[in-house]
Amino acid sequence: MQARWNDAGATIRAGALTGIRAALAPRGLQPEPLCERRGVDPALLDNADARLPVGRYVDLLEDAARVSGNAALGLRLGYTQPLSSIGPGAVRMGRARSFGEAVRILIADLPLHQDGVRIDLEVDGRWASLSYSIRHLHGIEYAQDAELSIGKMLSAARRLGPSADWAPAQVHFEHPAPADPSAQRRLFGAPVHFSQPRNALIFDRALLDAPMRGAEGLGAGEAAGAVLPCTESAPDLVAALKGRILRALPQGGVTIEAIAEQLALSERTLQRRLQEAGLNFQQLVEQLRYETACRYLQQGHLPLTEIGYLLGYSEPSAFSRAFRRWSGASPLAYRRQLS
Known part of the structure; x- marks a missing residue:
């Protein structure tokens, strides 16, 4: 089944491939x-x-892992890359006063590095989780990118956080386990679970309040001289807008008023900027909902009711009607065709 929207214009900075030659x-x-x-x-x-x-980019990483016979290539790549590979956001993270602040900067700035990415920080009792996913790829395996990204999060926590040997409580990946998962378990120093609903680091919430080592944890050249992103350019605005919409979806109604406030813009200014970029707010919300739905439906273990909830629908029937309107098929029929 071909997606009506596939966000073919989504891009990522080439810095994500730093170190692939080595x-x-x-x-x-x-x-x-x-x-x-x-x-x-x-x-x-x-x-x-x-x-x-x-x-x-995703296909290139998968090819590289396959031809090299190194199933942990993405993981090692992400862990060893300098934090500057994500762009200027690394500088702002290095200036954060706590790990929680650094995470919030990462969530805000990473969409400028990669379109269509979703990062969520959730706190439940003693535990916190930091999750990662690409929401517009349909029927495309991205295990290497997922491990690269979670590996980079681990690296950031160890470079900038209070301890260079920090380890999470658990690590979750959406993709099935490789034939030999020992490399993943050794690097994280924690239980690693595969075929999970999301890619995530699970850790003690106390880390969010821990002070950061700051710029001393950045590699040479990472802490100085970087230029912060220009928030006035259309591509940056669209990337930031998509990130805010994706994070708001599980809460239900996504309004332009709320998103404009998060972006520190008036509703009128945001409307004008969208028109200049040839975009319509409600159509963009629907596009992102559809892309996110397709991504979730690829995870066969996620119930349809849970997918609908994550997209902001209170009733499964509402999600089913919306998906049929987008694709011409029910969510169940779409999932069956994928399998």
Whole structure:
């Protein structure tokens, strides 16, 4: 089944591939043939601020892991990359006073690095969780990117947090377990569970209030001289807008008034900026709901009622009607065709 919306314009900074050449070298491989196979200009590997389509980036990582025989390639790549690979947001994280503040900066700034990404911080009793997902890829495996991103979160916690040997309580991944998950368990120093509803680090909520080591935890050149993102450009606005909408979906009604307030803009200004970018707020909300629904439906263990709730629908029937309107098929029929 072909998605009506596939967000073909979604991009990611080439900095996400930092270190891939060194990761392939021990196997006698070069990234250029992999780039060419996926239609990625190899010159982007030397230009961290250049952008490439998210789908091609994900496929490139999967290819690299497969041809190298290294199922943990994405994980190692994310853990060893400098934090500056996510862009200027790394500088703001380095200036955070607590781990919780650094997480909030990450949530706010990462959509500028990668379109369509969703990061959620949830606190339940003693425990907190930090989760990651790409919400507009339909029928595309992104295990390597998921492990790269969670690995980078672990690296950030150890570089900037109070302890260089910090370990989470648990780690969850959406994708099935590799044949040998020992690399994942060794790196995290914690139980790692696969085929879960989300990709997430679970940790003691006390860490959120822990002071940060700050810029001393950043690598050379990461703490100085970076330029903060320009919030006036249309691409930055759209990325920030999508991030706010995605985080608001589980709460139900997403209004332009609430989103404008979060972006520190008047409703009229946001409407004008959207018109200049050729966008309609309500259509954008519906597009993101549909893309998110497709992503959730790929996770066969997620009940349809739970998916509807995560999209802001109080009744399964409302979700079913909306999905049929978007795709022409019921959520159950869509899931059956995927399987």
